Amino acid sequence: MGVKLLLEKAHVENIRLYDVYRREGGYRSVEKALKTMSPDAIVEEVKKSGLRGRGGAGFPAGMKWSFIAKPEGVPRHLVCNADESEPGTFKDRYLMEFIPHLLIEGLIVSSYALGSNDTYIYIRGEYAWIVDILEQAITEAKNNGWLGKNILGSGFDCNIHVQRGAGAYICGEETALIESLEGKRGNPRIKPPFPAVKGVWDRPTVVNNVETLSAVVPIINMGGEEYAKIGVGRSTGTKLISACGNINKPGVYEIDMTISVEEFIYSDEYCGGIANGKRLKACIPGGSSVPILPANLLLKTAKGETRYMNYESLSDGGFATGSMMGSGGFIVLDEDQCVVKNTYTLARFYRHESCGQCSPCREGTGWMEKILHNIECGKGKMTDIDLLWDIQRKIEGNTICPLGDAAAWPVAAAIRHFRDEFEWHVLHPEEAQKRNYGLAHYADPIHVPV
Amino acid sequence: MVKFNEQQLAEFNRLVARYPEGKQKSALLPVLHLAQESFGGWLSAETMDYVAELLKIKPIEVYEVATFYSMYNLKPIGKYMFEVCQTGPCMLRGSDDIIQYIQDKLGIKPGETTADGMFTLKTVECLGACGYAPMMQMGKHYREHLTREKVDAIIEECRKNAATNN
Numbered sequence: 133m134g135v136k137l138l139l140e141k142a143h144v145e146n147i148r149l150y151d152v153y154r155r156e157g158g159y160r161s162v163e164k165a166l167k168t169m170s171p172d173a174i175v176e177e178v179k180k181s182g183l184r185g186r187g188g189a190g191f192p193a194g195m196k197w198s199f200i201a202k203p204e205g206v207p208r209h210l211v212c213n214a215d216e217s218e219p220g221t222f223k224d225r226y227l228m229e230f231i232p233h234l235l236i237e238g239l240i241v242s243s244y245a246l247g248s249n250d251t252y253i254y255i256r257g258e259y260a261w262i263v264d265i266l267e268q269a270i271t272e273a274k275n276n277g278w279l280g281k282n283i284l285g286s287g288f289d290c291n292i293h294v295q296r297g298a299g300a301y302i303c304g305e306e307t308a309l310i311e312s313l314e315g316k317r318g319n320p321r322i323k324p325p326f327p328a329v330k331g332v333w334d335r336p337t338v339v340n341n342v343e344t345l346s347a348v349v350p351i352i353n354m355g356g357e358e359y360a361k362i363g364v365g366r367s368t369g370t371k372l373i374s375a376c377g378n379i380n381k382p383g384v385y386e387i388d389m390t391i392s393v394e395e396f397i398y399s400d401e402y403c404g405g406i407a408n409g410k411r412l413k414a415c416i417p418g419g420s421s422v423p424i425l426p427a428n429l430l431l432k433t434a435k436g437e438t439r440y441m442n443y444e445s446l447s448d449g450g451f452a453t454g455s456m457m458g459s460g461g462f463i464v465l466d467e468d469q470c471v472v473k474n475t476y477t478l479a480r481f482y483r484h485e486s487c488g489q490c491s492p493c494r495e496g497t498g499w500m501e502k503i504l505h506n507i508e509c510g511k512g513k514m515t516d517i518d519l520l521w522d523i524q525r526k527i528e529g530n531t532i533c534p535l536g537d538a539a540a541w542p543v544a545a546a547i548r549h550f551r552d553e554f555e556w557h558v559l560h561p562e563e564a565q566k567r568n569y570g571l572a573h574y575a576d577p578i579h580v581p582v
Numbered sequence: 583m584v585k586f587n588e589q590q591l592a593e594f595n596r597l598v599a600r601y602p603e604g605k606q607k608s609a610l611l612p613v614l615h616l617a618q619e620s621f622g623g624w625l626s627a628e629t630m631d632y633v634a635e636l637l638k639i640k641p642i643e644v645y646e647v648a649t650f651y652s653m654y655n656l657k658p659i660g661k662y663m664f665e666v667c668q669t670g671p672c673m674l675r676g677s678d679d680i681i682q683y684i685q686d687k688l689g690i691k692p693g694e695t696t697a698d699g700m701f702t703l704k705t706v707e708c709l710g711a712c713g714y715a716p717m718m719q720m721g722k723h724y725r726e727h728l729t730r731e732k733v734d735a736i737i738e739e740c741r742k743n744a745a746t747n748n
Contacts (some may be wrong), residue, residue, distance in 0.1 A: 206603075214712050217708060217710065218708075219669045219671055219707075219708040219712065220670070220671050220708075220712050221710065221712070222710045222711060222712055222713055222714075223645070225710050225711075236726055241596060241647050250600075250602075252600075256710065257615070257651070257653045258609075258653070258710070258719055260722040260723075261722050261723055293600040295600075295608075295611065295612060296611060296612055296615060297611060298611050298650070298651035298652070298653040298654060299617065299652035299653035299654075299706075300650065300652065301707070301708075312611065313608060314607065314612030315607040315608045315609065315637075315639075315643075315647065316607075316610075316643075316646075316647065317647055317650040318650065318651075333602060333605055333608075369731070373711065374712065374713055376671045376674075376675075376712035376713040376715065377671055377674045377675070377712075378674055378675075382712070382713035382714070382715075383713050384713070401604050416670075420669075420671075420708075440654050450746065461712065463670065463671050463674070463712070465674060469674055473673070474670050474674065475671065477669055477673045478670050479667070480668075480669075480707070481669050481707045481708060483709050484652075485707065487650075509695050511648060514744045526630045559655065571583070
């Protein structure tokens with residue numbers, strides 16, 4: 133069993149309720165922080181912990197905090213990004229749904245560190261029932277003196293508000309989220325100015341992911357240095373992985389980033405192997421935006437070394453032979469799955485979610501969807517594959533926000549590693565409608581008893 | 583004429599109070615949710631104009647937001663709306679079959695409503711339930727691990743509820 137910091141108590145009965153959470157040691161970090169630490173000392177602890185943003189980008193959280201501007205007389209805000217919408221990702225939902233007080237506790241400590249008296253949780257609109265769970269937890273916290281005026285006699289005031297989005301992946305991008313929080317369309321802003329200087333209502337703002345802010349609780353309880361000892365290299369602490377697709381045990385798992393991808397997929401403690409006795413074909417290890425890898429490159433790097441479930445190892449080999457940790461949305465494809473079709477559904481997703489501000493993304497995502505649909509339906513041409521490659525290359529890096537890159541990468545990786553499957557669709561349009569291309573040479577090196 | 587009742591107005595005031603003075607426009611998304619729930623499950627032009635008036639913003643500011651986000655319905659929907667996810671992770675677990683099954687069973691295509699006004703079928707993109715696929719949203723909640731049998735049961739349940747409530 134690996135170390136559990138976030139989900140350690142998730143299975144305690146009624147942990148969703150304040151009394152149970154408190155009895156299990158909840159809100160200790162607020163006591164420690166507000167009674168014995170200065171806001172700057174908390175920022176230092178988070179820096180020492182090496183905690184990296186858990187939303188997808190992996191930017192060091194402590195450093196992000198230290199950028200916040202502190203102009204005289206201007207309020208600052210912490211905003212929690214709970215707009216979890218990256219296909220394959222459902223870990224924040226799990227945290228908020230089952231152990232909501234952990235997030236509230238992390239938010240109070242983080243708000244104190246940043247000097248935010250009004251903190252907002254921006255949650256995707258579809259998680260409607262979780263809004264009630266969070267508001268209930270906030271009310272309980274307030275009734276017990278953890279929120280409101282002069283918390284624990286520290287002189288620090290804090291309120292937490294939950295804002296529901298209304299269905300837009302783009303609002304997970306921090307400046308689009310801020311626009312949406314201001315009651316506008318989710319069009320990302322041009323940076324600079326960065327939110328740390330000019331965020332919501334032009335005030336200094338820090339936007340952090342749910343899991344990132346929850347991780348502040350164990351960091352304060354155990355100290356940043358102790359936290360940094362868990363994991364390996366710059367992948368410190370634990371990471372939540374939401375595993376889905378063709379595996380025996382889909383779900384949310386907390387890992388300490390020292391385990392191998394092979395162990396994660398095949399061990400009964402985690403995914404429990406590929407469903408229905410099938411073999412592994414491919415995997416998107418960090419949410420739909422990151423490059424898909426064929427089985428052989430997923431389990432071992434191009435150099436033949438074991439690949440591990442951490443930031444560095446998953447990206448070993450760059451985009452040529454590696455992928456990314458991303459948001460931790462781990463999507464597994466078995467031998468019966470069609471990479472062309474999977475890529476088409478993702479292209480459709482990005483076309484649907486493009487905000488339409490930048491032409492490379494607005495036009496390009498539509499073209500990619502149409503071309504992939506043609507290839508999938510047996511109406512593709514050989515030149516379409518090169519055209520797809522050309523379009524994705526022209527989107528990448530040419531948009532205001534990373535949605536362009538996020539739309540381009542899955543298409544690029546699918547062609548890079550599975551070009552023969554695309555060509556087979558073009559060359560055998562009728563057969564491709566009836567059967568799957570199968571495993572070809574991507575065979576899973578793990579022996580699976582039939 | 584659309585108008586919030588007393589209870590809805592209280593909720594409106596609670597929402598607006600969460601933002602700084604003069605920043606009441608920030609409440610637009612939650613207020614549109616409230617309006618949609620209060621006025622028949624969709625946003626008519628009249629409803630949007632009313633929201634603009636309440637928040638003291640221009641109607642265009644409401645329209646541009648209402649048309650951007652996928653959860654606001656700009657035309658009437660059925661009593662029950664099945665929003666079935668069709669993105670990659672759900673597709674890998676058979677969402678195509680579920681969508682086809684619902685179409686055949688109800689005789690409607692995605693985006694359509696049954697003639698009796700009971701059901702609307704909508705295909706949606708990833709709702710964050712990938713590990714519990716295939717899935718759909720119905721009202722405030724998710725229905726997960728869908729099978730044909732489960733779809734039958736849900737349709738039956740809706741019909742029963744509708745009959746009891748009438």
